[in-house]
Amino acid sequence: MIELVIAERCVRCDACVDICPTNVFDAVPDAPPRIARQEDCETCFMCELYCPTDALFVGPDCEHAEPTDEAKILASGWLGQFRRDSGWGEWAGDPRYRNEHWRMDGVFLRAREMNERR
Amino acid sequence: MTGRSTYSEAALSADVLVIGGGLAGTWAAVAAAREGAQVVLTEKGYCGTSGVTATAGPGHWWVPPDPQLRAEAIRRRQLTSFGLADSHWMARILDTTWRTLPTIANYYDFSVDDSGAIHYRSLRGPEYMRAMRRLTEDAGVRILDQSPALELLLHNDGSVAGARGLRRQEQQEWTVRAGAVVLATGGCAFMSKLLGSQTNTGDGQLMAAEAGAELSGMEFSTYHTVAPVFSNMTRSMSYAFATYLDAAGRELAIPQGPDSTRALARELLKGPVFCHLGRMPDDIRAVLTRISPNFMLPFVRRRIDPFSQPFEVTLRGEGTVRGTGGLRVIADDCRTTVPGLFAAGDTATRERVAGATSGGGAQNSAWALSSGLWAGRGAARLARERGQGSERPVGAIGGAGLRPRQPAAAGPSAAEAIAAMQGEMLPFDKAIFRSGGKLKHSLSVLDDLWRDLRASLGGRGLALAKARETAALVASARWCTAAAYIRKESRGMHQREDAPQLDERFARRLLIGGTDWIWTRFDEPVPELERAAS
Numbered sequence A: 001m002i003e004l005v006i007a008e009r010c011v012r013c014d015a016c017v018d019i020c021p022t023n024v025f026d027a028v029p030d031a032p033p034r035i036a037r038q039e040d041c042e043t044c045f046m047c048e049l050y051c052p053t054d055a056l057f058v059g060p061d062c063e064h065a066e067p068t069d070e071a072k073i074l075a076s077g078w079l080g081q082f083r084r085d086s087g088w089g090e091w092a093g094d095p096r097y098r099n100e101h102w103r104m105d106g107v108f109l110r111a112r113e114m115n116e117r118r
Numbered sequence B: 001m002t003g004r005s006t007y008s009e010a011a012l013s014a015d016v017l018v019i020g021g022g023l024a025g026t027w028a029a030v031a032a033a034r035e036g037a038q039v040v041l042t043e044k045g046y047c048g049t050s051g052v053t054a055t056a057g058p059g060h061w062w063v064p065p066d067p068q069l070r071a072e073a074i075r076r077r078q079l080t081s082f083g084l085a086d087s088h089w090m091a092r093i094l095d096t097t098w099r100t101l102p103t104i105a106n107y108y109d110f111s112v113d114d115s116g117a118i119h120y121r122s123l124r125g126p127e128y129m130r131a132m133r134r135l136t137e138d139a140g141v142r143i144l145d146q147s148p149a150l151e152l153l154l155h156n157d158g159s160v161a162g163a164r165g166l167r168r169q170e171q172q173e174w175t176v177r178a179g180a181v182v183l184a185t186g187g188c189a190f191m192s193k194l195l196g197s198q199t200n201t202g203d204g205q206l207m208a209a210e211a212g213a214e215l216s217g218m219e220f221s222t223y224h225t226v227a228p229v230f231s232n233m234t235r236s237m238s239y240a241f242a243t244y245l246d247a248a249g250r251e252l253a254i255p256q257g258p259d260s261t262r263a264l265a266r267e268l269l270k271g272p273v274f275c276h277l278g279r280m281p282d283d284i285r286a287v288l289t290r291i292s293p294n295f296m297l298p299f300v301r302r303r304i305d306p307f308s309q310p311f312e313v314t315l316r317g318e319g320t321v322r323g324t325g326g327l328r329v330i331a332d333d334c335r336t337t338v339p340g341l342f343a344a345g346d347t348a349t350r351e352r353v354a355g356a357t358s359g360g361g362a363q364n365s366a367w368a369l370s371s372g373l374w375a376g377r378g379a380a381r382l383a384r385e386r387g388q389g390s391e392r393p394v395g396a397i398g399g400a401g402l403r404p405r406q407p408a409a410a411g412p413s414a415a416e417a418i419a420a421m422q423g424e425m426l427p428f429d430k431a432i433f434r435s436g437g438k439l440k441h442s443l444s445v446l447d448d449l450w451r452d453l454r455a456s457l458g459g460r461g462l463a464l465a466k467a468r469e470t471a472a473l474v475a476s477a478r479w480c481t482a483a484a485y486i487r488k489e490s491r492g493m494h495q496r497e498d499a500p501q502l503d504e505r506f507a508r509r510l511l512i513g514g515t516d517w518i519w520t521r522f523d524e525p526v527p528e529l530e531r532a533a534s
């Protein structure tokens, strides 16, 4: 579930307010958006993808809110991980984060061969 | 980013209104606009991130236009449709998908492999839906985000005249009058925490049923996908390498493939089940995040190494998402039996292309794309004939959740009603191991629940939208349960413990509809030719 909007990183673009599929955020004039309906969060991580400054943190638990320490999250290296791995924004074109989704069919095939051999 | 969605008018008119901005809805809007129609698309969440397409990575049914290859693909897929698919429609989605996907190359950066081949079949969800939004905008479609549709508007003659809904961030109403309406609100997964499905609550199916539309195949709604118990990450690829263990660490014999769900569910009914992905080869681990960047997020953030540390798993029900039931379409342009109303994607039945076995992995996304294109084009053509009709009188026809019959009566809250519905639809002993007795009991619970919420459930603003979603969830639950009860046999994903065999008398599609009173009817037998193939 969405846990943090990190004020020091937020540039108040309100992209998260716009794009959240379940309308979790409220825009606040001259301030970072507020997590207004955390219980509606569907843990889809889309807000992290659309946040240009990696100011959002979605926790792994889709059922329960979890106490989250902002300092620890800032130090974790997890902020922006999804956006980087997806090759979005400034990461576009970086060969380390190329979209190799097309390999999925081959992976399924490998698994089937391995399972048949077992 | 296109900036905040701003629109001032609460009342719009258009040739075509598309409800739902996922894969099917965006293709429908684009097709209608290309026919010259003025198009409005309304989306409950945000067109580009909402729905089950955006969070996954749809691999389309993808067969080159070689007549022999196509015929063979169709013949093989007929075998698992158990007599309910239709080769005409299978051929159509193969053809449309093959022709269409390469046309979005200016919007989606298709991968080129080491041999220089371009891969069109399988797209990453967020990038695909970002591309579809841009394509939709460039086609001149007006997109209303954060604007769930709540109900249809009808003319006196019963034909569709538009819809009404909520601008949920402004807490105002919207009304769109239109010559034709395409429903593309997705399937209904009963808020099971299936990835990306929280907004897919069956709203389109309820709106259509209130207008008299028919549904088909709702009994084919037992598909489930494995996920960590704390997570909704129902991305199945990596589980092809899964090793399952019981609480004592003993390996469980879970077959791979379509039978894994029932075996897993049986174990889950006995006690907790754990899993590790240790059999995944190193070279695949190395590219896993480049294939699916979201898959590892829950593990990393729980500090679990899924390759060496067993983690507890569960199954997430998919209802009619990777089930196959939905609105019945009666012509090549995906019109429903209600004049002016079209259906596309998971809102429509996918029996014609998948029959009694899930179309996930291939047919579903090919269907969403193709049915979207056909419905959009059909709607535009009809609107051209009929006009926008904005001068004719209309009535709003929404019932449950919007206009309680006895608002003062005590009744379940939305949260209570959803919990009660889930109590019948999510437990594995009911959802997967069906039997007449269990289904009958569930149906009576759900019927009572419907009667109670029909009497009293409503609200204002966001609570109204939630009340309406609740009604739609319960409506889909009732249709799925009633259809499963009536189909007293086992066919494809619909397995009944009290009738474990295929029964030739049931080699027909089962139609269902109605809201307060549910009716069912077996369709004409599917043509002999189709059945012979299976």
Ligand SMILES: Cc1cc2nc3c(=O)[nH]c(=O)nc-3n(C[C@H](O)[C@H](O)[C@H](O)COP(=O)(O)OP(=O)(O)OC[C@H]3O[C@@H](n4cnc5c(N)ncnc54)[C@H](O)[C@@H]3O)c2cc1C
Pocket (backbone or CB within 6 Å): B019, B020, B021, B022, B023, B024, B025, B042, B043, B044, B045, B046, B049, B050, B051, B052, B053, B054, B056, B057, B058, B059, B060, B061, B147, B148, B149, B150, B184, B185, B186, B187, B194, B195, B199, B200, B201, B202, B203, B204, B234, B235, B321, B322, B344, B345, B346, B347, B359, B360, B361, B362, B363, B364, B365, B366, B368
């Ligand atoms: C994890 C997962 C993986 C999958 N992988 C594959 C695959 O590899 N291959 C394959 O063929 N299929 C796959 N599928 C199935 C495939 O994703 C779907 O069939 C397809 O995406 C359906 O598209 P859709 O447009 O009908 O639904 P969606 O993309 O879900 O769109 C429906 C939209 O309607 C909106 N909506 C709902 N109610 C309202 C309302 N009242 N007003 C306005 N808007 C509303 C929703 O917010 C949503 O955005 C997968 C499904 C899942 C869950």
